[in-house]
Amino acid sequence: MPKSSTDRPTAPETVWLTAGTHTGPAPQAALREHLRELKNSERIQDFLETENTSTPDGHVFEARWLVDDDITVRARLVTDGREHVDTERRWTLVAEAERPWDLSWPSPATMFWPEKSDFSWDRDAAAGLRLQDINPLPKEDAALRRLLKDIARHSWSINVVVHEAMTPDHEGRLPLSRLLPPGLRHRVVEHRATPEQFHAVNWALGDLGTSVPRGGAVILSGTPARIGYDEQDFRVRSVFLDGSEPTELLDSILRFAALPRPLPDDAVAALTALREEWRLLTMEEELAHARAMAASYAEALDAMTKSRDLYREATELAHAALADMAEYRDAASAVRAARGGVKHPLTKSLQRVTDSLLSRRVPRGDALQEARASEERARESAG
Template sequence: MSNSASDRSPIPDTVWQARGRHTGTSSEDVLRRTLRRHKDGKILDDFAEPPVPQDTARRVFEARWRVDGEVPVRARLTLLPPRDRADGREWLLVAEAERPWEDSWPSPATMFWPDTDDVPWDHHHTVAGLRLRDINPVPADDKAMRRVFRDAPRGSWSVHLVVHEAMTPDERGRLPLARLLPPGLRHRVLEHRAAPHQLRAVNWALREQGVEVPRGGAVLLPPRPAPDGYDAMEYAVRNVFLDGSEPAELLDALRRFTALPKPAPEGAAETLADLRDNWTLMTLEEQLARERGLVAMYAEALEAMTRSRDLYREAAEQAHEALAAYRDAPAPPAERPEPAAPPGASPLRQFTRTFARLTGGAKVPRTRGGDDADEVKDPS
C-alpha cells in the first residue's frame, strides 16, 4: 500500500483533528484533571481511559459531549510514547460529530487540555518553538526562515498562516489572531508573524511554496499535494488590520481553505479508524445497537456457512451419482489385437525373398508346406 499523500482519503467534514506536543511534565495527570473537571461541570457527558498493553507508554483518553444541545461528539486523544525529546509528549486528537462540523462549536482541544497559558500543550509536534495559541515570529536568518516554512507544514495537521505587519502594531495588534477566530478554528491555525522589514525576505523564502504574502496582508500556505484547481491567490488576504478587530476577510479565506477536499495528513486516517473501531465509551443505546450489529453479522456469517454446506452436499451427491452411473455402464468392446506373424516365419527368409526379387535372380518357388519348404534351386 502506498503511503503518499495523494493516496490518502480526504478528511470527512464531520471530523475535527489536531496534533501537537505537551512540553510540560505529567501529561497524563493534566488530561485526567481536565476531563474530571469538565465532567463535574456537566460540560462532558462522560470520559474514559481505555486500557492499553502494559509494555507500551502509549495512552488513550476518550470523551463524549453534545453540541447545540443535541449533536453527539465523540473524541479520542492519544499520547504517543516519548521519542527523541525528553520534554513532554506528542498527542493526536480526532473528534467526530454526527453532522458536519461547525466553527462555532467548542474546540475539542479544550475538552482535554486546560485553556490557560501556563499549560504548554499547544507546541508544534516537529518544529521546536512554534505554538498554536501564540504569535510565532519569523526567524531573522534567511536560511532558518526558509527551513521553517518548508518543515513546519510537512506532515502538519494545522493550517499555517503567514501574516505581514505593515507597521509596528500596538498592544492589541500584538495579540495572536487565533484569539479572534471562532472556537472551531482557534486551535487549528498556526500563525507566523513577519516584521515590517521582512517582507522581501519572507516572499523569497515562500517562492518554493508557490505563494506570496501581500504587504500588510496574509497568506495561507498550500497543502501538499494541493487539490485539483487550487489557486494560491484565492487564499491571500490583502489587508489584515492588527487592531484587535475581527479579521473578516481572513476568516472567510480560512473557512474556504479548511473546506477544501484535502488528503488526510499522515496518521490522521489511522487515528480516525481507531476512534471508530475501538471506541469504548458507549451509552446503553450504543451498546444495544452494537450488540444488534454483532448478532446481524453472526447471522449473516452463519447463513453463508449454511449455503456453503448445502452447496458442498449437493456437489457430493452429484459426484456419487456420476460414479454409480460409471460403474453400472456396460464395458466397452475389446479392441482386436494386431495380426501376428506366422509362427514359422523367419526374418532371414523374408529378407532373402525380397533381395531375390529386386536383383532379378532365381525364382523362389513357393510350396504348399509353407515357408519352411521354400528352397532356392540351382538352375544347373
C-alpha cells in the same frame, strides 16, 4: 502514493481534526483529570481510556458530548507515547459530529486538554509552534526557509504568515486566535515576520510558490493544497496591527477553512480508527451492536448449515458416480478379457453356455453327414 489533492480523500464536513505536541512527562495524567472534571460537571457525557497498542506507553482517550443540545459529538485523542525533542510527545485528535461542523461549537481540544496547565499542549505537531500565540519567524535565513518548508509539508494546521510593516506596540502583539471562532482557535498557527525580514521571508516563500505583501499576510496552501485554493485569493494586502480587528484577514481564514481539505495519510488513519475502533458505546449502541452480532452469527450458522447439506448431497452424488464408474470399468474389463482370450469369469460363463449349445447340435450334424454319404454311394451304384 497520491500525487495531487484530487488523489486523496477529503475531510468530511462533519469532521474536526488537529495534531499537536505536549511538553512534559505523562500527558495522560492531565487528560484523565480534565476529562473527569468535565464528566462530573456534565459538560461531556462520558469518556474512556485505553492503551495505544501501536506504541509503548501510548494512550487512547475517547469522549462523547452534545452540542446544540441534541447533536452528538464523538472524539478520539491518541498520544503516541514516543518522546521527541525536549520530551515532547505527539498527539492527534479527531472529532466527528452527527451534522456538518459548526465553528461556533466548542473546540474539541478543550474537551480533552485543560486550558491552563503546568505543561504546554497547544503546539503544532509539525514544528512545535504555539497554536494560540504569535510565533516569530527565525532570523537566520536557512532556518527560516527550512521552517516554512516543514510546516507547508507536514502541518495539519492553517498557517498564516503576517509581515509587520512597522514594529507593533502592545496592542499589535495580540494573537489572532482571540478573534477566531472556537472551532478554529486550535487549528491556526500565526507566524510573524519583522519589518526587516520582508525580503528574506519572501525568498523562503518563493519555494512554496507564494509571497507576502509588505505589511500584509498570506495563508499557506498546505500539502497537498486545498481544493479550490488560489494563492491570490488568500493574500491580504494590509493588516493593521493596532489592536483593531483585521476583518479582511479573518474573513480569508474562514474562507480557507471552508475549502475541501485533502487528508494527510496520518489523518486518514486517525479518522478510520475513530469510526472503526470506537469503544465508548451507549446502552442503546451496545444493544444494537449485540443484536447485529447475533444476526451476523445467525447468518453464519445458516450458511454453515446450507453448506453442510450441500456437501452431504455432493458426497452422495460423488459416491453414486464412483459406483457407476466401477460397474462400467468391470464391464469394460470383461469385454477386453473376452477379446484377448482371457478366461474372465463372465467369459467362462458364456463359454459354458456355448459349449452346451454346441453339444446339442453335434448329433444332428453326424446324421446329416451319414445321409450325404449314403446318397453318394447310391449314385455310384447307378452309374
